[in-house]
Amino acid sequence: MKLSQGVEWGVHCAVALAQTAPGVSVSRRTLAERYALSEAYLAKHLKAMVSAGLLYAMTGPNGGFRLTRPPEQITVLDVVEAVEGGGPQFVCQEIRQRGTAALSPEHCLERCGVAIAMDEAKEAWRSSLSATTIADLVARLPAAARGRLGT
Amino acid sequence: MKLSQGVEWGVHCAVALAQTAPGVSVSRRTLAERYALSEAYLAKHLKAMVSAGLLYAMTGPNGGFRLTRPPEQITVLDVVEAVEGGGPQFVCQEIRQRGTAALSPEHCLERCGVAIAMDEAKEAWRSSLSATTIADLVARLPAAARGRLGT
DNA sequence: GCACATCTACTCGGATAGAGAATGTCCGAGTCTCTGGGG
DNA sequence: CCCCAGAGACTCGGACATTCTCTATCCGAGTAGATGTGC
Numbered sequence: 374m375k376l377s378q379g380v381e382w383g384v385h386c387a388v389a390l391a392q393t394a395p396g397v398s399v400s401r402r403t404l405a406e407r408y409a410l411s412e413a414y415l416a417k418h419l420k421a422m423v424s425a426g427l428l429y430a431m432t433g434p435n436g437g438f439r440l441t442r443p444p445e446q447i448t449v450l451d452v453v454e455a456v457e458g459g460g461p462q463f464v465c466q467e468i469r470q471r472g473t474a475a476l477s478p479e480h481c482l483e484r485c486g487v488a489i490a491m492d493e494a495k496e497a498w499r500s501s502l503s504a505t506t507i508a509d510l511v512a513r514l515p516a517a518a519r520g521r522l523g524t
Numbered sequence: 525m526k527l528s529q530g531v532e533w534g535v536h537c538a539v540a541l542a543q544t545a546p547g548v549s550v551s552r553r554t555l556a557e558r559y560a561l562s563e564a565y566l567a568k569h570l571k572a573m574v575s576a577g578l579l580y581a582m583t584g585p586n587g588g589f590r591l592t593r594p595p596e597q598i599t600v601l602d603v604v605e606a607v608e609g610g611g612p613q614f615v616c617q618e619i620r621q622r623g624t625a626a627l628s629p630e631h632c633l634e635r636c637g638v639a640i641a642m643d644e645a646k647e648a649w650r651s652s653l654s655a656t657t658i659a660d661l662v663a664r665l666p667a668a669a670r671g672r673l674g675t
Numbered sequence: 676g677c678a679c680a681t682c683t684a685c686t687c688g689g690a691t692a693g694a695g696a697a698t699g700t701c702c703g704a705g706t707c708t709c710t711g712g713g714g
Numbered sequence: 715c716c717c718c719a720g721a722g723a724c725t726c727g728g729a730c731a732t733t734c735t736c737t738a739t740c741c742g743a744g745t746a747g748a749t750g751t752g753c
Contacts, residue, residue, distance in 0.1 A: 374525070374527055374528075374604070374608050374613050375611070375613060375735090376525055376613050376614045376642065377525075377697070377698095378615075378617070378697085378698080379697085379698090380614070380642075381614070381616065381617060381619065381638060382619070384638045385619055385620065385638060388638075398725095400724085400725065400726090401725085401726075402724095402725090406623055406624050407623045407624055407625055408619040408620070408622055408623040409619070409622035409623035409624075409626075410619065410623075411698090411699065411700085413699070413700050413701070414698065414699050414700075416726075416727080417698090417699090419726090420726080420727070420728090423726090423727095430725090430726060430727090431706090431707095431725080431726085432704090432705060432706055432707080432724085432725040432726050432727090433705075433706040433707035433708080433723095433724065433725055433726090434706085434707050434708055434709090434723070434724050434725070435707075435708080435724085435725090436706080436707075436724075436725045436726075437725075437726090438726095449638075449641050449642075449645075453525070457525050460526070462525050462526060462527050463527045463531070463532070464529075465532065466529070466532060468532065468533070468536055468559040468560070468561065469536065469559070469669070471559055471560035472557055472558045472559040472560035472561075473557050473558055473560075474558055474669070475560075476666065476668070476669050480666045480668055480669065486660075486661045486664040486665070487532060487535045487536060487539075487600075487661065490600050490652075490653065490656045490661070491527065491531075491600075491653075493652050494600075494649045494650075494652035494653045495649070496652075497648040497649055497651070497652040498645045498646070498648055498649040498652075499645075500648070501641075501644050501645035501647075501648040501649075502641065502642075502645045505641040509637075510637045510638065510641070513637040514637065515627065515631045515634075517627070517631055518620070518625075518627050518631060526696095528735095528736070528737095529736085529737080530736085530737090549686095551685080551686065551687090552686085552687075553685095553686090562737090562738065562739080564738070564739050564740070565737065565738055565739075567687075567688080568737090568738090570687090571687080571688065571689090574687090574688095581686085581687060581688090582686080582687085582745090582746090583685080583686040583687050583688090583743090583744060583745050583746080584684090584685065584686055584687090584744080584745040584746035584747075585683095585684065585685050585686070585745085585746050585747050585748090586685085586686090586746070586747080587685075587686045587687075587745080587746075588686075588687090589687095
């Protein structure tokens with residue numbers, strides 16, 4: 374149960390983009406320098422966020438990335454699932470139906486209790502991440518850290 | 525955010541061990557055949573559970589594994605963290621202190637908002653997993669599936 | 676019949692390969708802007 | 715003075731290495747029980 378490092382990058386970049394004027398794009402180079410990240414690798418994560426519909430990408434001079442929605446409408450969960458891929462966390466292999474004491478399928482109409490517990494936990498995790506939006510994170514920044522993204 | 529496959533194995537094995545008479549050990553071979561798992565690989569996870577203090581291992585004939593505590597006192601979270609290693613899910617790299625608009629350390633006495641959101645989410649996940657014990661999972665099994673672990 | 680030494684068979688544990696994903700990097704395709712010339 | 719064509723520079727996107735974790739496997743160390751022998 375480990376979270377990819379790119380998640381941190383993605384959320385911070387979303388926070389940075391939320392502090393720009395509407396309609397202004399920020400290049401990945403500026404974002405990378407803002408946090409001293411590898412520009413080439415950051416590109417990978419930004420692309421994932423574009424594919425997920427969180428960012429809009431524009432090429433050419435004065436191009437770059439900008440949010441597709443107001444930061445109040447983007448949750449941390451959105452970013453995490455965009456970067457991580459959002460696939461299922463736990464894949465139940467139904468091992469209860471295998472082996473010497475395998476259960477017959479009619480006994481398995483209900484889902485495996487293990488899978489239920491795992492899914493409930495993941496749902497609690499997702500729910501917690503949904504409770505925080507990018508706008509919330511901006512509001513929690515120290516005053517000295519707001520609006521510091523160089524033009 | 526993916527969960528190791530061995531977690532499923534570990535939980536199911538714990539459920540199986542919970543259905544044995546107290547003081548009786550079950551060999552890893554029996555457990556592997558019970559669910560048609562790879563015996564050699566299962567050994568790795570069982571060993572992890574022994575190191576975590578969930579299982580007690582005994583060698584020699586009629587040896588094997590048994591639970592160190594009653595199943596009511598073993599939560600799913602215990603098993604998950606035993607198998608997965610329980611390390612931190614999200615490692616904040618404090619990238620807010622790096623780059624062109626780095627924050628000075630005195631602005632970072634409070635934790636990074638991103639890390640806080642991640643930790644809260646993980647705590648919600650852990651709390652959900654703690655709510656279910658191995659005994660609960662045994663109780664939820666179909667009647668036909670209980671006590672079917674061959675001696 | 677009983678006690679003891681030995682021996683066997685069974686158990687777990689650590690060390691060792693292979694596959695897949697995450698990480699990190701590079702170069703090419705596309706497009707907006709700026710510049711220079713002509714009308 | 716205005717318009718247009720071209721060049722240039724800047725941007726993102728996809729294809730290519732490298733490292734690390736998870737998966738999978740094997741063989742050796744140790745121990746409890748069974749066995750055979752002597753008293």
